[in-house]
Amino acid sequence: MSSEQPRQDTTAIADTARNYVGNWTDPDGEVHEITNPATNQTFATVTYSTEADVDRTIGIAREAFQDWRETPVTERSQYLFDLKQELEDHQENIAQALSREHGKTLAEARGEIRRGIENVEVAAGIPNMTREESGMVEDVAPGIDETAVRQPLGVFAAITPFNFPAMIPLWFLPYAVATGNTFILKPSEKVPLSSQLIFEAVDAVGFPDGVVNLVNGGADTVNALLEHDNIEGISFVGSTPIAKHIYTTAAEHGKRVQAQGGAKNYAVVTESAQLDEAIPNVIGSVYGNAGQRCLANDVVVGVGDVYAELRERLLSAVDDLTVGSGLNEETDVGPLITDESYTRVNELIETAIEQGAELVVDGRDFEHSEYPDGNFMGPVLLENVTTEMDITQTEIFGPVLCLADAEDLDTAIEMVNSTEYGNASTIYTERGGEARKYRYDVDAGNIGINVGVCAPMGFFHFGGRKGSFFGDLHAQGEDAVSFYTEKTISIERYFNWPHTTVRYTIYNAYHSCSS
Numbered sequence: 001m002s003s004e005q006p007r008q009d010t011t012a013i014a015d016t017a018r019n020y021v022g023n024w025t026d027p028d029g030e031v032h033e034i035t036n037p038a039t040n041q042t043f044a045t046v047t048y049s050t051e052a053d054v055d056r057t058i059g060i061a062r063e064a065f066q067d068w069r070e071t072p073v074t075e076r077s078q079y080l081f082d083l084k085q086e087l088e089d090h091q092e093n094i095a096q097a098l099s100r101e102h103g104k105t106l107a108e109a110r111g112e113i114r115r116g117i118e119n120v121e122v123a124a125g126i127p128n129m130t131r132e133e134s135g136m137v138e139d140v141a142p143g144i145d146e147t148a149v150r151q152p153l154g155v156f157a158a159i160t161p162f163n164f165p166a167m168i169p170l171w172f173l174p175y176a177v178a179t180g181n182t183f184i185l186k187p188s189e190k191v192p193l194s195s196q197l198i199f200e201a202v203d204a205v206g207f208p209d210g211v212v213n214l215v216n217g218g219a220d221t222v223n224a225l226l227e228h229d230n231i232e233g234i235s236f237v238g239s240t241p242i243a244k245h246i247y248t249t250a251a252e253h254g255k256r257v258q259a260q261g262g263a264k265n266y267a268v269v270t271e272s273a274q275l276d277e278a279i280p281n282v283i284g285s286v287y288g289n290a291g292q293r294c295l296a297n298d299v300v301v302g303v304g305d306v307y308a309e310l311r312e313r314l315l316s317a318v319d320d321l322t323v324g325s326g327l328n329e330e331t332d333v334g335p336l337i338t339d340e341s342y343t344r345v346n347e348l349i350e351t352a353i354e355q356g357a358e359l360v361v362d363g364r365d366f367e368h369s370e371y372p373d374g375n376f377m378g379p380v381l382l383e384n385v386t387t388e389m390d391i392t393q394t395e396i397f398g399p400v401l402c403l404a405d406a407e408d409l410d411t412a413i414e415m416v417n418s419t420e421y422g423n424a425s426t427i428y429t430e431r432g433g434e435a436r437k438y439r440y441d442v443d444a445g446n447i448g449i450n451v452g453v454c455a456p457m458g459f460f461h462f463g464g465r466k467g468s469f470f471g472d473l474h475a476q477g478e479d480a481v482s483f484y485t486e487k488t489i490s491i492e493r494y495f496n497w498p499h500t501t502v503r504y505t506i507y508n509a510y511h512s513c514s515s
């Protein structure tokens with residue numbers, strides 16, 4: 001493990017996160033400080049939105065809905081092509097802001113923005129996506145045709161977490177507006193500045209006023225959205241307890257909901273795995289984003305004889321990781337988002353040790369020479385963990401690898417399925433049969449075969465199972481189109497249509513036989 005010389009700190013730049021409701025506006029709530037996780041210094045502020053601010057925003061979004069709905073779908077998709085271009089043009093700027101407010105490395109920030117832009121690209125193809133869902137059946141009865149059309153519903157809102165401040169809003173925004181709805185984003189109050197830059201892009205595109213809106217705030221702002229009569233649906237990503245609250249409260253208020261929760265993901269390494277490739281992949285999955293990823297595999301299970309070599313090579317790879325500011329290109333592991341996160345992860349490690357885990361690598365006392373007040377935790381590796389321990393059942397969200405062994409694949413799969421979550425899981429194998437069994441038997445929404453962070457592309461849906469997801473339609477792709485639209489059946493006939501006698505003869509013959 002090594003430190004590095006950080007770039008010049010940019011934390012002195014003051015900034016403030018504002019709302020966007022057809023234009024930049026300032027809400028009336030409390031002002032909160034935003035701190036840089038690498039320095040723990042305040043560098044910006046965010047003003048929370050009151051219930052009245054939320055009500056005003058929903059009113060404007062609701063007013064914009066009818067015109068936006070009537071805007072030809074080809075025109076709506078042009079706005080998304082323009083948005084893609086704006087985001088492309090400003091992606092480096094967004095990456096810098098994102099890395100500063102979140103702490104993740106610039107490489108991770110750049111990658112995240114690409115995944116976000118990918119969703120804008122997919123949603124720009126909305127004419128095709130909605131067309132494929134429809135289709136007319138002619139002559140369901142004589143001269144009568146039937147079809148299903150997808151129609152937008154009104155105002156949708158998305159509430160997003162701190163760990164992907166640029167990508168996750170773009171899981172929702174492009175699809176909601178492409179399908180003809182208007183939209184409100186409530187980003188995480190811990191990282192509201194990336195959204196400011198996304199909305200600079202929205203502003204530059206020139207969406208009609210009220211189509212794409214941003215409200216900042218915390219729990220009260222969220223609850224005002226959940227309970228408002230003029231919100232049709234809520235998309236949520238965050239921790240499981242809050243996902244449950246969102247799901248039940250929004251449903252009680254008559255809304256459709258998709259609520260993605262927390263995760264506990266295992267990776268299984270078999271004897272046939274190609275360790276040269278598997279090891280860096282596992283390391284990236286566990287320690288990337290300082291472990292603050294819903295797809296992080298924080299428990300790694302070696303099956304059978306692979307365990308000894310796996311252990312040795314993981315230890316050597318961990319030793320090569322560089323901890324530091326995300327703004328330094330050399331950094332592999334950035335800081336945790338807050339001091340409280342550090343304390344929470346530390347307590348989980350302490351409990352694991354009390355419960356019998358062995359601490360093999362301890363990065364908890366890592367101190368950055370330039371940023372001694374930052375929320376840094378160096379890589380931690382625990383061995384001999386079992387499924388009875390809290391640390392193998394609880395989401396860690398920190399740079400911690402828990403190493404376990406299993407005598408065979410069946411035992412490993414039992415371990416993988418032992419948690420209350422079902423977001424993702426990875427197997428490293430070169431045997432098709434093992435891979436198939438894993439995909440078949442593991443109860444998770446996303447399976448990686450030799451892929452440690454199994455994030456689907458924008459044209460596939462993304463969501464977990466069990467305690468990782470509440471709802472039925474996931475984010476992205478075809479599920480997003482279904483979530484943001486209502487299917488209407490249209491049965492039609494025209495009395496002046498010149499029918500042929502042949503068709504009536506067949507119809508009458510059929511009905512006289514069957515009655």
Ligand code: NAD
Pocket residue numbers: 159160161162163164186187188189217218219220222223237238239240242243245260261262263293294395397423463464468
């Ligand atoms: P969080 O649940 O604390 O916050 C998420 C959002 O909920 C924020 O916008 C926040 O303002 C709001 N919120 C927080 N408390 C609330 C309350 N009491 N009432 C109403 N709203 C409230 O999550 P986080 O710490 O920002 O993000 C990390 C979590 O998100 C992890 O559990 C991670 O696994 C999960 N996550 C899941 C996915 C997925 O796809 N399943 C993706 C990314 C992150």
